Amino acid sequence: MKIPFRNTETAYGLVSQLFHWLIVGLILFQYTWAWRISNVEGFRARFELVTQHKTIGMVVLGLALLRLLWRLFNRPPPLPEHMARWERLGAHAGHWLLYALIFAMPLSGWLYSSAAGLGDYWWGPVNFPSLVDSNEALEDLMARVHQVLGITLGVVAIGHALAALRHHFWIRDDVLKRMLPIWRKQ
Numbered sequence: 001m002k003i004p005f006r007n008t009e010t011a012y013g014l015v016s017q018l019f020h021w022l023i024v025g026l027i028l029f030q031y032t033w034a035w036r037i038s039n040v041e042g043f044r045a046r047f048e049l050v051t052q053h054k055t056i057g058m059v060v061l062g063l064a065l066l067r068l069l070w071r072l073f074n075r076p077p078p079l080p081e082h083m084a085r086w087e088r089l090g091a092h093a094g095h096w097l098l099y100a101l102i103f104a105m106p107l108s109g110w111l112y113s114s115a116a117g118l119g120d121y122w123w124g125p126v127n128f129p130s131l132v133d134s135n136e137a138l139e140d141l142m143a144r145v146h147q148v149l150g151i152t153l154g155v156v157a158i159g160h161a162l163a164a165l166r167h168h169f170w171i172r173d174d175v176l177k178r179m180l181p182i183w184r185k186q
Contacts, residue, residue, distance in 0.1 A: 015074070058128060060102065079175075
């Protein structure tokens with residue numbers, strides 16, 4: 001079994017797959033952390049979880065930026081020819097919406113943290129500056145925006161996963177297999 005480094009006409013390459021699955025895993029981790037934050041007792045425990053959540057969010061932002069740059073210079077495999085025009089448009093719109101949400105989530109969290117006056121402390125050796133001055137009204141707004149974006153990202157990601165499963169189990173094409181190296185024989 002050979003996994004190509006770059007994308008081919010029939011499959012995503014190793015780099016694209018790594019970006020995809022790392023970001024998926026970290027986003028799932030983020031939902032778990034957000035739930036833990038809202039259910040933990042004590043300031044110190046909450047502060048540590050929030051700091052970890054922010055750090056992971058910045059890692060997602062960095063990976064998303066690298067993934068987008070990789071995609072600009074390494075075109076994805078074309079969609080199957082049997083797909084209807086509306087399916088192709090939906091697939092492209094869904095992918096770009098996912099990209100937008102994957103960027104918007106950590107940026108909204110950064111703005112939320114900055115407006116709360118907590119923007120310059122991060123877990124680990126890197127400090128990120130506050131994007132705005134402390135502002136309670138903006139903090140409340142960004143908290144709501146971050147929550148709505150989180151729900152929206154979850155819904156769109158579930159739709160994306162269901163579409164991939166539809167292709168695999170109902171249509172029986174290789175759309176899902178293109179992103180799974182263990183199923184590809186090159």
